[in-house]
Every structure is written in C-alpha cells, then in structure tokens.
Amino acid sequence: MDGGTAVTLFLNGLALGAILFLLASGLTLIFGLLDFVNFAHGAFFMVGAYVFAAIAAEGGSIALAFAVAIAGGAAGGFVLERVLLRRAYGNELHQFLLTLGLGLIITEIVRIIAGPNFQAVRELEYLGGNVSVLGGSVQEYRLFLIALGVAVFLGMLYVLRRTRIGLIVRAGVEDPSMVEALGTNVRRGFSIMFAVGTALALLAGAAAAPYYGGAGPALGEEQIVLAFVIAVVGGLGSYLGSALAAVSVGLLSSYAAFYWEPGASLVPVLLMALVLLLRPQGLIPQAGARI
C-alpha cells in the first residue's frame, strides 16, 4: 500500500467513524444519562436518512436536510419521551419491549409511505468533488463528515460539562429526587436529553444517506446492531468510549475493506468479541461518573 492510498483509507475510515459516532453517541447519551436502552434508535437513524433523501430529491441543500433532521428528531424525541417512554424508566424489560415495538412501527410506517425499496440519492452537487490530501484523494463530503463528527463530539462535551442543563442531567442521573428537592424540574432535563439523543440519531441518518448512497427501510435494523456494538466496545454509557470505538471501527473497516471486501463487515463483530474477551468493561468504562 503506497502512502497516498493509506491516507485515503485513513480519511475514509475517519468519515465512517464519524457517522458511527453520531449514530452511537445518541444511544450512549440516552443510556448513560437516563439508564434507558433504546432499541428504536436505529429506526430514528433510518428516518433521518429518508429526511435527507426526500429533501435532496426536491433539490434542497445538505444544510436544510440536516436542520430538518435535527429539529424533527428533537421534537419527536421530546414528545415520545413525555407521552410514552418515561413510563419505562427503571424497568429494562419495559424499555426493551416498548422501544423494540416503537422501532418496528416506525419502520413499517416508513415502508408504507416510501415503499420497500432502497431510494438512491443523487450525486451531491455541493461537496461532491474530490480533494487531494497528502498524496491521497478523498471526497469533500467525507472531510465534512469528519468535521461534523468532531464538532458534535466537542459540542456535546461542552453541553454536558460546562452548561447548567448538562450539570442538572448529570446530577439527575445520580439522584433525581435530590435535584428536584433543590428546586429544579429534572424530568424536563430528561426530556431535553432524550430529544438531543433522538436528534443525533436523525442527524446521523441524514449525514449517512449520501455516504451509503440513499435510504432504505432496513437501514434501522442494520444500524441498531452496529450502534450497540460500538456502545459495548466503548464501554456502556461512556461518551468518550463511544467516540473511540466508532473511530476504531471506522478505521479498521476501511483498511480491512482494502485487502478483503467482506472483511469490513466482520470488523465490528470481531472487535466486540476481542474487547469482551480482553476488556469486558469496554475501552473507556465509566469510572463512577457517567459520560
């Protein structure tokens, strides 16, 4: 492998890692902060991909598609948490059944509305070209994905560690009653965090649509497995861990695919098996504190 190819594979791997991070970060946030296992997360991702496909088909911009995905995801997540999902706090079986059912319903609704076939998105007009980086060649959109992943990672860390809502949620994870006794409505904080996690899922789907070439109803089922693999490899509930695991899976998949195409899909499973054998707590386990 020459230097240019190595750089290309590296950047492509980072781009895939960014998508996987966006996907897993929402799941990790909701699990890490709310102790909530959300099996509908893949379906949210799939809806995000369709949002991109629908807006791109109408000639809309990437920015518009992302904005609609984020706003729709946030609003949907907020409402779902309020009317449905908050009933399952503290009961994993209820969470599993409720979100699995919700995911199936969302998938079927999308299948009814958009049809069972994969909808390809057109070549990107903006960010569709290739650029040379250190002798390698990479699509501009993939560089954009890397930047988006980094921006979301830093933004979420800032929100969690430096803002009042982040503080309230971290305190609320440990003792929600005490946060309320100190005069703050913690349930609202949980609703907001659920909205953020769902918005991230839709954003991940929208960002992934041009990368995967379109949107299909089966996308959610495929991606939820991958999201959980990354969450487990990173250390359940660990935000930093999910970022490291996503980048690892992205890079290893990219290099594996260069040598042996089917190897790319084996990477996540092999990595999870290896981590569970050697470091079952995950790459960066939560050391007492969540996130």
Next chain:
Amino acid sequence: MPDAPLLALRGLKASIGPFRILEGVDLELREGETLVLLGRNGAGKTTTLRSIMGFVEAVDGSIELDGEAISGLSVDRVARRGVGYVPEDRGIFSTLTVEENLRVAAPPGPVWERVLDSFPVVRERLGARAGELSGGQQQMLAVARALLREPRLLLLDEPSTGLAPAVITELVETLRALQSGMTLLLVEQNLSVARQLGQRFTILEEGRTVASGPMRELTDDSSLTERFLALGGAEQRA
C-alpha cells in the same frame, strides 16, 4: 395574619405503598423558630419531612406554608416556594465535584460567599469529588447546598447520624451560628443535639403527634422522654 405559622400540618395522613405511615400529624412552626421532631424509629418523622417536600403524597389533612396549601405540589415547586431539604442520607451527588453540587442548587453569586463563609471546610474542598469527602464534610456540604437557595424553611433529617462526636459538635456550632433568622424543622434522635438546637419539640408515636411543647419541658420531664422516646444510652450521648 402576622401570627400565622410559617408551616402548619393539620391531621396529616400519608401512606407509602400499602402502608399507612402517618395517622394524624399536627405541628406548627413559626418564623425564626427551630422545632425538633422526635420519636422512636418508624414513628413517621422522616415521612413527615418527605410529605412536606412532596415526595410522599398526603392522603388526608393539610400542609400549609405561610397559610397556603402546598400538599399536592411537585417536589421542585415546594422547593421553589422556599423549602430546603437535607435528607438523612445527605443526597450528595458523589460523582460531581463539591462546586458542581453547589451549582445544582444555585449559580455562583453573593449568596455563595455568605454561605461558604459559614462552611470553610466546604470552601476548601470545592474542587474535590463529593464522594471523596468524609461523612462530616458531606453533611456540611449538604447543609451549605440547601442554604444556597436561601430557604425560608429548612428541613433537616438526622444530621448527626453516623458522625463522630467532635464532628457533631462542629456541626451543631455551625447550625447554631446560622440559626438566627432561620426556620428549622429538625428530625434528630440525638437528644443532646436536639436540646442544643431546638426551641420547641413535637413527639410522634405511630404516625401521630402525641406531645409537643417548649424544649425545656422535655429536658425536665423525664417521663415524656421515657414514655415516647425510650432512648437508650447511645442515643442520649452527650
């Protein structure tokens, strides 16, 4: 009504799950006063505090703060009406730093300075993880955190539990210094602490108010102590 009590419980009944815990609690607390709630284990002292905060729903009777009913309000609303609460387990967020624990109550401001002046040990450990503090330091943090909200009424549940005698002395001194202008409802099994801090007492027995009066009556009236409190030597320690 200038003479209206700040807090009044009348015929308060409350259940936890299928169990009726409070069968009729009556008490009144005036502004600036410290009332000690006494009684054997299981008499309903903690449940009374938790009912006032809104953690436990009142089945019957009334809870009035400054003449307004507060039963049925959510916990955060009761807190915003000016009721501070320090639970028996202190409710420290152990994974957060001391400063973050305080920030949950209120963002830094002039009140912080005032409160931290009274709790130098908390000021010294602002950057430490709260879970690493000693029991006494955690209790100081819990009280300081509650005071940051400038409560009109502070509910304090067994603050001396699990603390060494020297630490209890320090805590009592700190609370005594803060007492002027503060209204305190204190649950305390340690009679020595109760006598040092309380002006009046109310005794609960099986979820009912059975006696109340000025603290000196309890000190002088050993039959009351024996009948309703039946405190052993450990609980009467100085």
